[in-house]
Amino acid sequence: MKKIFYIISAFLLFAVACEPNNTTDETPVVGATSLTYAVESIADHEAVIVKPEDLEEGAPVVIVLAEDLELRPLYSPVEETPNVNFKAAEHCLIGRYALCVIATSSNDDLAFLTDAKALFPGTSKFYLLSYRNGLSYTAAMQMPDAFAAYGCVSGAIDVNTYKTNNFTKPVSFVHVHATGNAVCKWNGVQNKTVSVPLCVGAIVAVNECVTFKETDLLPREGKGRVSCTHYLGSESGCDVKLYSVEGTNGGWCDEEFEVYNQIWNFFKTH
């Protein structure tokens, strides 16, 4: 009886972790059920490191640059059991990677990223994701060799940064953006942010991608269309994915599709 209970529990865990509308082959690692949290200071930047408690040394690290540190309100260092109700963090369990969320502002000098990487000795694969800002684009311009792949969710290149910086080397990049984002607008914001297709297009151009494929993801009930344009065919092998999400979600767009899986699947192929 006990055995049957364990089998059913394992199956349920598996089922819960596999999201509906999932186009990926991700499977959770049963057994790793809790996350560890640590607060660090990286060159005056506050950072929270989240990882599965049994994560092997040298596992990949995703660094997230966020202006408003989303993990912070959900986590209190004084509590013994931090709140793990943060889907991006939970995905570490599935992807088997460490997440390092760093509080930043859009004008930051990105030199601190070197210090951030130094916190993870033995790690060979680092990925950079900017959330609600375009710092990953800045990093792709200024330090194209520092990360295995780059990503951006609901952010775009800062206009002034674009005026003074250039993309010089191919990089692999994934961008997720809602077409109705009212703050960081799809078509750009005068004197603030560059249009999302033009941000992506700039990397497609430097990568010398030659073609693209468009795929519609299975829609979630009551949610808008999510489509993925995959630019590929470059000699460097660097590709670019743009997920356009119908709607006004200015955040992770995780209600519309399984965004963490999609981003991670992109990252892990690089």
Add this chain to the structure above:
Amino acid sequence: MKKIIMTLFAVLAFCLVSSAATTKSETIVDQGLTRSYYIYLPDNLPADAPLVFILHGYGGSASSYINNSSLSFKELAEEYKVALCYPQATTDPKPNTGWNVYYPWQIDKMKVDDCEFICALAKHLQAKYNLSEKNVFLTGMSNGGEMCYLMAYRKPKEFAAIASMAGLTLTEMAKRHNYTEPIAFMEVHGTGDKTSRWEGDPTNQYGWGAYLAVPVAVGAIAAANKCMYEETTVLPQIKNRVTLRRYYGAPSGKEVLFYEVRNGGHNWATDSFDSCRTIMEFFKKNMVK
């Protein structure tokens, strides 16, 4: 009395002739070859008038273009006060009349440099007809459109604006050249074009040589210009739906206009919108003062 009447007739005849637009078939020697072209000079063309080159497609001819009634460039030239030049391509190794844009059978076999030829012709016409040195524009269809991309790579300073119709960026162009200067550029392309495919042909499946997907090719120019913003407009529908994507906000002010003709074929898309006038308006907007 008879002499006066004859003189008046002669004056009248002269006036009639001088008030009509002039189409001339001329030649120029360039790179050791005698190259032919038509020049169309509208009535009362002012000094320093702009010069617009119109390039035919692969296997085509300048004469078929200047006599093509579905293209309204001659009427528009009168209205916009520009000179038109229809150059003739040479015969390539296939052998077909075509501009040298690095098609597989042209590479290393076709010696003529058509970019240099067009630039030499521009200088020749500017001197001969007192045309503008700053306001030189280029448009072309298909193989002529490919020349538009090649010119944008190689001779961006020679043109105030370039408009490609159903043109492509061959990967060979992208391998050999980089965009070095911002350029005002326009592309009109049908998503249903079976000759110059919207989605590109990265493996040369269709024989024209490998080429970039059209949105990628246009995006490369927008990126080189550092355009920052986008504006999307759906034009009033006549036949196929036409969507204009305007990329603007570049430090140079050079814009890129991208007309997507939904299900449109390999043509000037004149059945879906007034593409010739749109090109002329684009050129007018990019006129250098």
